[in-house]
Amino acid sequence: MAIRASHRSLRGISAVVALLAIGAVGCSEVSDAVDSAKDGAKKVARQRSVFSLDVGDCYNPNGKAEGTAYSVEIVPCEEAHQGQVVGEFALDKGKEYPGEEGVSTIADSRCPVEAQKYAPDTWAYPKGVALFYYTPTKESWATGDRAVSCTYTAEKGTFSGSLATAKSLKPEQTTYLKGSNAVYEALWANQSEKDSVEDDLAGYKAQAKAVAAALDTHLKGLEGIKGTEVGKLRATLTKAAGNWKKAANAADADAFYIAYDPAFTGIDPNKSVAARKELGLATTVPADEAEVWAG
Secondary structure (H helix, E strand, O other): OOOOOOOOOOHHHHHHHHHHHHHHOOHHHHHHHHHHHHHHHHHHHOEEEHHHOOOOOEEEEOOOOOOOOOEEEEEOOOOOEOEEEEEEEEOOOOOOOOHHHHHHHHHHHHHHHHHHHHOOOHHHOOOOEEEEEEOOOHHHHHOOOOEEEEEEEEOOOOEOOOOOOHHHOOHHHHHHHHHHHHHHHHHHHOOOOOOOHHHOHHHHHHHHHHHHHHHHHHHHHHOOOOOHHHHHHHHHHHHHHHHHHHHHOOOOHHHHHHHHHHHHHHOOHHHHHHHHHHHOOOOOOOHHHHHHHHO
C-alpha cells in the first residue's frame, strides 16, 4: 500500500475525448472512440483504494502488479482479471513499523495460511498464479495502516472466475486438504538456508521433525475418510512419516541422507493423484511442485 492520496475524478475527461473524436473522424472511428470512452469510464468507476480491498475482490492493478499502489480496478470475477484477494490480517498495532523486510517476513508466513482458508485446493488454481500481498509502507503505517491483503495474482496474462472453494467443499475434502497443505507448508517453511546437510544438520533435522509431525496429523485425519485410494495413500504416507522421523533423529549427515531420500520421495505429490480423484479434488500437480519432485 502507500500514502493515502486524494484522487481527481476522471469522468469528464472521457466525455471530452469522445466529443472531439466525433467532430474529427468518420463513423467507424466515432464508434470506436465512443466504445473506448465507455471502457475508460467503466474503468474509472471501478477504481477503489487499496486500503479498502476485501477478501474475494477480483481486480486489475493500475500499472505493474508489483510496487507501490494507491488504487486498483475492481472487476466482476467472471471477467478476465489479474488478481483476487484471498486473505487478510492486521499487523500488531502496538509495534513500530517493522521495516519492509520485517513486514514481508510476516506476510510470507501468514498469507499462505490465510489464503488456504479461502481457497484450500492449491491444485485448482489457474496456471501461472502466485501468492502476492499488499502491505503497509513506512508512510502509510504512520497514518494507522496495519492491513495486509493476500492475493493470488497472475504473473503473466489474466484468469477468470473466483478462486473461492472453501464453502463448496465436503467435510472429507476439507479434512484432506487441511492435512495435505500442512505437510508441504512444514516442508518449505522449515527449509534450511544451507544447501548442504553437513553445513546445517540441526536445521535439516528440525525440518524433518516438523514434516513428521504434520504427517502424523494428516494421517489421523485420513483415518476418518473412506476409499480404496485414500487407504493406499495412507499406507504410503505412514511409511514416509517413519522415514521423516528417522531423519529427524539422525546421528550424523550420512544417516540423515539414508532416511531423507525415501522420506522425500514418499510425499511426492504424484502419489496422491488417485486419492484426490477419488475425493473429487483437482488432480493436476502444479507445475512448480512437479518440477521439484521430477528433479
